[in-house]
Amino acid sequence: MTETAPSARQPGVTRQRCARCVLSAPFPNIKFDVEGVCNFCRDEVGARSDDTAIDRGRARVMELFAARKARGATYDAVLCNSGGKDSSYTLKLAVEKYGLTVLSFTLDNGFVAPAARDNIHRIVDALGVDHITVRPALDVFKSVVRAASMLPIYGEQSLTRISAGCNACISLVNTTALRLALEKEIPFILAGFTLGQIPANGIVYRNHYRFLAESREASMSRLRDAVGLEVDRLYGVPDSVIDRAPTYPYNINLLCLESITETQILAEVGKLGWKRPSGLDGCSSNCMLNTFNNYVHERRHGYSPYELELSHLVRKDLMTRSEALEKLADQPLEQLPYLVKSLALSPEDLATLGLSADGQVAG
Numbered sequence: 001m002t003e004t005a006p007s008a009r010q011p012g013v014t015r016q017r018c019a020r021c022v023l024s025a026p027f028p029n030i031k032f033d034v035e036g037v038c039n040f041c042r043d044e045v046g047a048r049s050d051d052t053a054i055d056r057g058r059a060r061v062m063e064l065f066a067a068r069k070a071r072g073a074t075y076d077a078v079l080c081n082s083g084g085k086d087s088s089y090t091l092k093l094a095v096e097k098y099g100l101t102v103l104s105f106t107l108d109n110g111f112v113a114p115a116a117r118d119n120i121h122r123i124v125d126a127l128g129v130d131h132i133t134v135r136p137a138l139d140v141f142k143s144v145v146r147a148a149s150m151l152p153i154y155g156e157q158s159l160t161r162i163s164a165g166c167n168a169c170i171s172l173v174n175t176t177a178l179r180l181a182l183e184k185e186i187p188f189i190l191a192g193f194t195l196g197q198i199p200a201n202g203i204v205y206r207n208h209y210r211f212l213a214e215s216r217e218a219s220m221s222r223l224r225d226a227v228g229l230e231v232d233r234l235y236g237v238p239d240s241v242i243d244r245a246p247t248y249p250y251n252i253n254l255l256c257l258e259s260i261t262e263t264q265i266l267a268e269v270g271k272l273g274w275k276r277p278s279g280l281d282g283c284s285s286n287c288m289l290n291t292f293n294n295y296v297h298e299r300r301h302g303y304s305p306y307e308l309e310l311s312h313l314v315r316k317d318l319m320t321r322s323e324a325l326e327k328l329a330d331q332p333l334e335q336l337p338y339l340v341k342s343l344a345l346s347p348e349d350l351a352t353l354g355l356s357a358d359g360q361v362a363g
């Protein structure tokens, strides 16, 4: 089985892709059988353990929400709201299905599509929730994205699920949400991740901040070397906040508990006024930088950072294989010149990434 779309790393060269899902030959530890089906699709044990994790997650969520105390004037949950369809739908679930009082929070990384910002405002207005936006110092954030894109900052394992640039941003979202939850004594942090984006043990979890900080110290140390000590301001929670917090919030990904197709999600959020922004790649419904991050990932690793997530949806019959392939192929590379200019990449970095001085894909 061969795929007709050329890889970004080797333009014009076709590569093998699983006949059932969309994982391709460069994906780590992949093997194809005689029918061209990958070992991830043949892994029935893994599929069953996912189902068990979902059942366990559902029971735990019901237990935690049932035990929550009356919060009075404060919030039950802070929700990381990217403005994309999944976090918009997660907000709807939190408010309407679970009856939570939610504080919606968006990290503005400077690349939120204007239409996505409009979506955020329409959805929070429709659901009647408070909303805040946090915009970090963009010069530091862009330096982090540059470093993550050009250097081995993050571990290979984490990069099978997410591009380095997205990882830099999501870590910042998670840290900021944790700081907000600790400062405001909010017991739950909600995000709109699906299985495939996160491992099955990520449906409900609780991290002690110091443990979390320890687990990512290796990548933070590399970031400090590349960017400077400012990264600690972005990615750290002050001791004073940690010491004062009576307890740690639970992170919950409610969308993992739903069996819902993308078409159904779009219909549901559409009723609240959500509209698909134009000009974004097929795998993002909010962030312009995603196109650059995808390009870099393909270039460095030879496969798309969305293959794992989309393959999961295909295996669960929540998306067809051809829909997934269409999403992978939908990359508005004509936006790279604007994006690399905004990130202020050096001529050497551009050459390494196979881009011309003005950010066009070379050759």
Ligand SMILES: [Zn+2]
Pocket (backbone or CB within 6 Å): 018, 019, 020, 021, 022, 023, 037, 038, 039, 040, 041, 311
């Ligand atoms: Zn497969």
